[in-house]
Amino acid sequence: MVRPFSPELQLVIGDKRKSSWSLRPWLALRATGYPFRERKILLDRSTTRDELEAASPTGKVPVLLDGELAIWESLAICETLAEWFPGARLWPEDPGVRARARGAATEMHGGFADLRRELPMDLTLRTQVTPSAASQADIDRICALWRDCRARFGAAGDMLFGTWSIVDCMYAPVATRFRSYGIRLDPVCAAYVDAVLATPDMRTWTEEALLEPRDPG
Numbered sequence: 001m002v003r004p005f006s007p008e009l010q011l012v013i014g015d016k017r018k019s020s021w022s023l024r025p026w027l028a029l030r031a032t033g034y035p036f037r038e039r040k041i042l043l044d045r046s047t048t049r050d051e052l053e054a055a056s057p058t059g060k061v062p063v064l065l066d067g068e069l070a071i072w073e074s075l076a077i078c079e080t081l082a083e084w085f086p087g088a089r090l091w092p093e094d095p096g097v098r099a100r101a102r103g104a105a106t107e108m109h110g111g112f113a114d115l116r117r118e119l120p121m122d123l124t125l126r127t128q129v130t131p132s133a134a135s136q137a138d139i140d141r142i143c144a145l146w147r148d149c150r151a152r153f154g155a156a157g158d159m160l161f162g163t164w165s166i167v168d169c170m171y172a173p174v175a176t177r178f179r180s181y182g183i184r185l186d187p188v189c190a191a192y193v194d195a196v197l198a199t200p201d202m203r204t205w206t207e208e209a210l211l212e213p214r215d216p217g
């Protein structure tokens with residue numbers, strides 16, 4: 001472990017039911033095994049804006065707080081954790097493979113806007129939808145990427161690069177969406193979704209999401 005220096009790391013997140021960006025670094029932080037404090041700001045409430053502005057430089061969650069240091073943007077938090085906790089092996093070890101993994105993670109962070117807008121994460125939802133052409137194009141690209149990763153780099157386990165990595169953290173909310181919205185998947189992608197959703201940390205997050213208060217009507 002290289003860092004942290006402060007005795008207590010704090011991760012500020014949104015509702016577990018719907019804050020897909022919060023889920024990503026939460027999974028990465030859990031994978032380090034390092035104890036941390038979780039602070040939740042319920043989204044879409046009358047007090048949310050003020051709380052977000054007070055907690056985060058961008059007025060958005062997630063934010064990782066290490067004493068005075070505030071780290072924002074989910075992928076930047078994951079990158080920082082990989083640097084602080086090299087033993088957690090949050091990126092693949094081989095530099096060439098790691099470069100591919102960074103590409104896959106960044107593609108998720110910057111892309112798939114149609115899918116994210118039309119099929120928002122909601123861990124309480126189980127339905128069946130026919131995605132728009134734009135969302136289906138996102139789904140097709142994600143599935144092609146997943147198949148490629150599993151075929152080329154997945155031999156050591158059930159995850160995209162074999163063992164759990166930041167790439168899985170980045171795509172975990174997509175796995176929940178595919179299940180929530182009944183998206184039809186090929187066997188490789190269906191097995192990957194099952195594997196991600198069955199991880200203990202994903203189960204814990206989901207159980208806690210189901211206990212959250214619902215949005216005020």
Ligand SMILES: N[C@@H](CCC(=O)N[C@@H](CS)C(=O)NCC(=O)O)C(=O)O
Nearest residue numbers: 014019020021060061062073074075
């Ligand atoms: N690019 C940011 C996105 C963060 C984001 O959009 N967070 C949402 C919650 S999932 C948020 O804070 N929404 C509150 C708002 O915009 O008022 C990241 O990767 O962390």
